[in-house]
Amino acid sequence: xxxxxxxxxxxxxxxxxxxxxxxxxxxxxxxxxxxxxxxxxxxxxxxxxxxxxxxxxxxxxxxxxxxxxxxxxxxxxxxxxxxxxxxxxxxxxxxxxxxxxxxxxxxxxxxxxxxxxxxxxxxxxxxxxxxxxxxxxxxxxxxxxxxxxxxxxxxxxxxxxxxxxxxxxxxxxxxxxxxxxxxxxxxxxxxxxxxxxxxxxxxxxxxxxxxxxxxxxxxxxxxxxxxxxxxxxxxxxxxxxxxxxxxxxxxxxxxxxxxxxxxxxxxxxxxxxxxxxxxxxxxxxxxxxxxxxxxxxxxxxxxxxxxxxxxxxxxxxxxxx
Numbered sequence: 001x002x003x004x005x006x007x008x009x010x011x012x013x014x015x016x017x018x019x020x021x022x023x024x025x026x027x028x029x030x031x032x033x034x035x036x037x038x039x040x041x042x043x044x045x046x047x048x049x050x051x052x053x054x055x056x057x058x059x060x061x062x063x064x065x066x067x068x069x070x071x072x073x074x075x076x077x078x079x080x081x082x083x084x085x086x087x088x089x090x091x092x093x094x095x096x097x098x099x100x101x102x103x104x105x106x107x108x109x110x111x112x113x114x115x116x117x118x119x120x121x122x123x124x125x126x127x128x129x130x131x132x133x134x135x136x137x138x139x140x141x142x143x144x145x146x147x148x149x150x151x152x153x154x155x156x157x158x159x160x161x162x163x164x165x166x167x168x169x170x171x172x173x174x175x176x177x178x179x180x181x182x183x184x185x186x187x188x189x190x191x192x193x194x195x196x197x198x199x200x201x202x203x204x205x206x207x208x209x210x211x212x213x214x215x216x217x218x219x220x221x222x223x224x225x226x227x228x229x230x231x232x233x234x235x236x237x238x239x240x241x242x243x244x245x246x247x248x249x250x251x252x253x254x255x256x257x258x259x260x261x262x263x264x265x266x267x268x269x270x271x272x273x274x275x276x277x278x279x280x281x282x283x284x285x286x287x288x289x290x291x292x293x294x295x296x297x298x299x300x301x302x303x304x305x306x307x308x309x310x311x312x313x314x315x316x317x318x319x320x321x
Contacts, residue, residue, distance in 0.1 A: 028275025032226075033087050034317055035281040036306055039296045040065040042080060047298055049084040051307060055279035056086050057128065057225070060093040060115050064296050067093075067114035074121045081122075089279030090126035090166065090199065090225050091119050096174035097132030097153075098145045109153045116154060120161025126225050128166045128199040130175035131186060142176055143189045150196070158195040166199035166225055171208055179210050183219055201227035201283065202262045207252040209243075213266040220270055226280040228313065230260030254285040256305055258312035268316050280317070282309050 035055030038044040041064060048056055058065055065077070081088055093115040099105040112129070119127050132149070134142050154165060167177035167186075176182040183198070190196050200223045202212030216223065231252055238251040245251065257264060271280075284292065289305030292298065298306075 028277060030272040030275060030277075031318055032271065032276055033089065033279040034310075034313060035086070035089070035279055037092070037227075037281055037283050038298070039063075039293065040077065041296050043297050045080065045084045045086060047303060047306075048086060051303075051310060053310070054085075054087060055089050055281055057090045057092055057279075057281045058088055058124075060091050060118070065091070065118075067111070067118040069118070071121070074118070078122055087279060088122065088124045089281060090128045091115060091122075091124050092128045094128075094130050094170075094173055096130070097149055098134055098142065099132075099174075100134050105149075109149065113153060113157055116157040116161060116163050116165075119163045120157075125162065126164045126166050126197075126199070128168055128225065130170055130173040131167050131177040131182070133174045133176050139176065139181075139185060143185050146176075146186065147189045150190075155193070155195050164195055164197050164224055166197050168199045168201050168227065169204040170201070171204060179205055179208060180215050180218060183215075183222070187219075187222060197222045197224040199225040199227060201229055202267050203227075203229040203231040203254060203260065203283075206231040206261050207233070213263050213270060216267055216270045220274045220276070223271075223274075223276065223278070225278055226271070226276075227283040228257050228280050228309070229283040229285060230255040230257050230262045232260040253287070256284065256286045256289070256309040256312070257282065258309070259286070264313075264316055282306060282313075284309070 033055035035053045035057070036048055037057045037059065038048065039061070040058045045056070060067055069077070093112060095108040095112060097108060097112065099108050115127050132146050134145065150165065157163070158165065167175070169178045171178040177186055186196070198219060200216060202216065205212035205215055232255045234251050234253065237249050241247065241249045241251060243251070284302065284305050286305050289301050292302045
């Protein structure tokens with residue numbers, strides 16, 4: 001049997017391609033969980049389930065999800081969540097962890113410790129918050145104090161309950177984790193701590209005139225939970241009044257995903273390339289669909305906003321189980 005040059009080249013080429021494919025690092029299939037933010041009620045969970053959402057972030061408050069609840073109450077909450085088949089990616093609880101006034105700080109630290117414990121009791125992996133801040137103090141001093149307080153007050157509980165503390169880049173809160181400079185300073189100071197990370201929300205970077213896609217790319221290994229919210233820049237207003245309007249004119253507003261300036265294709269490409277497997281929950285702060293709640297239950301117009309956002313996102317996000 002003769003072996004022609006063409007056959008030999010074909011064998012060599014096939015072997016080369018196979019070797020290259022074998023050496024190429026495997027990439028996780030991008031299949032994130034898509035969900036919403038909500039107060040804990042059976043009605044709100046039922047809406048999430050019926051409308052095809054698979055995850056949820058629950059807000060912590062004394063009326064619907066009290067961190068001081070009994071074990072029996074916590075078990076009832078877990079049973080309800082299991083009944084609707086939803087993955088709770090995080091609990092939301094924001095306070096100033098390094099409040100300058102000692103008594104207020106002690107109360108904030110004790111309250112947040114209870115939230116970490118509640119997350120552990122419910123089997124929730126993350127607690128979303130702001131980093132804390134001491135306004136007017138140098139950045140390095142604030143970072144040092146954050147590291148000291150978290151290490152002293154929180155990390156033993158995080159270790160015990162297998163819970164991470166995640167920062168959302170909310171510049172309107174008690175927070176220095178508002179973008180790349182704060183992220184870099186904090187993560188450098190915390191070293192390789194497994195207890196802190198990001199709840200990434202691209203909308204907050206847009207109105208700060210930062211690049212949310214590049215920032216996500218730079219810190220993607222620290223993103224453990226995601227908020228889906230958009231920011232609309234009201235350019236006719238901004239061009240007239242600037243970013244510090246003397247008349248307090250509103251030059252930006254939060255919108256549903258797809259109604260603002262976030263580059264969703266670019267952002268999702270970053271997560272896709274990283275094989276992000278966590279939750280992405282719509283944070284609905286679009287006032288055109290307000291009010292959000294009647295008591296603790298979603299209003300019909302608020303639900304309509306969630307449905308509109310869901311339809312937009314389904315063009316870009318794969319179905320998940």
